[in-house]
Amino acid sequence: MKIEDCRTDFPITRDLIYLDSAATSLTPKPVVQAMVEYDLRYRANVGRGMHRLAVVATHRYRDARDAVRSFVGGDGGALAVTRNTTEAIGAVAAGLAWQRGDRVVTTLLEHHSNLLPWLRLRERGVAVDIVRPDSEGCLDLADLEAAIRDDTRLVAVTHASNVLGTVLPVREIAGICRDRGARLLVDGAQSAPHLPVDVAAIGCDYFCFSGHKMLGPTGTGALWMRRPDLEPLFVGGGSVESATAEGYILAPGEQRYEAGTPPIAGVIGLARAAAYLREIGMETVRRHEERLAARLIDGLAALDGVTVAGPDASGERIGVVSFTVEGMHPHEAAQVLDEAAAVLVRSGHHCCQPLMEHIGLPDGTVRASTYIYTTAEEVDTMIATVEEISRRAT
Known part of the structure; x- marks a missing residue:
């Protein structure tokens, strides 16, 4: 199976940009x-x-x-x-x-x-x-x-x-x-x-x-x-x-x-x-997500007022990217992403409150997480929406 062909098995992706797979993935037909x-x-x-x-x-x-x-x-x-x-x-x-x-x-x-x-x-x-x-x-x-x-x-x-x-x-x-x-x-x-x-x-x-x-x-x-x-x-x-x-x-x-x-x-x-x-092949899954994660990190890190948590995209990683928007609580940013562009992300401590406190993020982060059904175009839509949000927040 080609990873590009799998989206037809996930009806939710027709209407929404689902970037909360680290919490719960979608289920194929x-x-x-x-x-x-x-x-x-x-x-x-x-x-x-x-x-x-x-x-x-x-x-x-x-x-x-x-x-x-x-x-x-x-x-x-x-x-x-x-x-x-x-x-x-x-x-x-x-x-x-x-x-x-x-x-x-x-x-x-x-x-x-x-x-x-x-x-x-x-x-x-x-x-x-x-x-x-x-x-x-x-x-x-x-x-x-x-x-x-x-x-x-x-x-x-x-x-x-x-x-x-x-x-x-x-x-x-x-x-x-x-x-x-x-x-x-x-x-x-x-x-x-x-x-x-x-x-x-x-x-x-x-x-x-x-x-x-x-x-x-x-x-x-x-x-x-x-x-x-x-x-x-x-x-x-x-x-x-x-x-x-x-x-x-x-x-x-x-x-x-x-x-x-x-x-x-x-x-x-x-x-x-x-x-x-x-x-699909798990190596294919890994490579797909690494590309999307790098795209997300590079795109978000280039925005004024947006800070990406954790190391850069050079190391081995899965498609999970956490960030904050200056002047906005993570929950508020997540809600605006949903309302403005049907982009669904997670926000808060992600059941890792001690880690959040340790890295200086007591309110947590906005977390975007990709999977096999995520496209580069969806990532770009999210980055563009975050850019608009950050302009309004600052």
């Missing part, structure tokens, strides 16, 4: 059709039924889960279905056998979902070391390495910043963790939709991502584990091999992490979304 087919043709629960619909649903669900695991290069590990990245990270935070005196290392670049669960562990006597980036949001690997001690149990980092779009060198971080005997969790919420991901090549222990950011339905996500070594968040139907009045035996592999009825249609839709992205 083939994904919706895959979910509708489940509901209309073979809707049944999975894992236990013997009738024909249950057999078909079970096979389709398991094939879909395998496809999602393969999409991130995780065939050698286990993949458990979750509702989103937040739940996947929470499953790791709750599932490890923490001891008082253990340490976690994370960074100030993190989304709240990859910061707050670790801060919460302080209540159990776990120390949390937070590595701070520089004023532009760039992280020094030497600082991260220095923070990892002999008693560091886990390092938790984002793969790509949802505010600045910068990509962290997670392979190098994984190597440091291996040398120090620490496990590595990678928040892949922003990388899985936009970059070629191979968790085996990265060398992480846990990789977490969401379906709703990669063309899939809301309420779907995944936790990939190198080994299924966590205690499950929940136990119950489907997660056990056997049960008696005295106790139970957990099911093997990822099944032990999926108590109750999973989002069957959602996982089938997520697998179709992964297939859709594969048809």
Whole structure:
């Protein structure tokens, strides 16, 4: 599939310029059709039924889960279905056998979902070391390495910043963790939709991502584990091999992490979304977004009264660009963009309030985020509209 041809699968793009994909991506028609087919043709629960619909649903669900695991290069590990990245990270935070005196290392670049669960562990006597980036949001690997001690149990980092779009060198971080005997969790919420991901090549222990950011339905996500070594968040139907009045035996592999009825249609839709992205090619997706991000940064940085947050466009990045307009609150700028040109962006702290405070932006930023259905012409329309807004504000 050529990336230029995909827009017909996204009806919303006919009337609006959608630049909020870092929050929630649009969903193409083939994904919706895959979910509708489940509901209309073979809707049944999975894992236990013997009738024909249950057999078909079970096979389709398991094939879909395998496809999602393969999409991130995780065939050698286990993949458990979750509702989103937040739940996947929470499953790791709750599932490890923490001891008082253990340490976690994370960074100030993190989304709240990859910061707050670790801060919460302080209540159990776990120390949390937070590595701070520089004023532009760039992280020094030497600082991260220095923070990892002999008693560091886990390092938790984002793969790509949802505010600045910068990509962290997670392979190098994984190597440091291996040398120090620490496990590595990678928040892949922003990388899985936009970059070629191979968790085996990265060398992480846990990789977490969401379906709703990669063309899939809301309420779907995944936790990939190198080994299924966590205690499950929940136990119950489907997660056990056997049960008696005295106790139970957990099911093997990822099944032990999926108590109750999973989002069957959602996982089938997520697998179709992964297939859709594969048809385009993740390298194509990456290059497309890098070009758009560079165009956005260069265009916005040239405007009087507009300041682009973070580093320039020279480094590896996804299609996420944050900026401020002098004299305007980010929420006001976002509202004007919508009303004046049907340009839809995100504004505020982006669930990264500590980072916003650290880089001197207490009100947050306006964030434009691109995806496969974004065109250069749409980027130019946004830049022209921001120019007009900035003139009025100053």
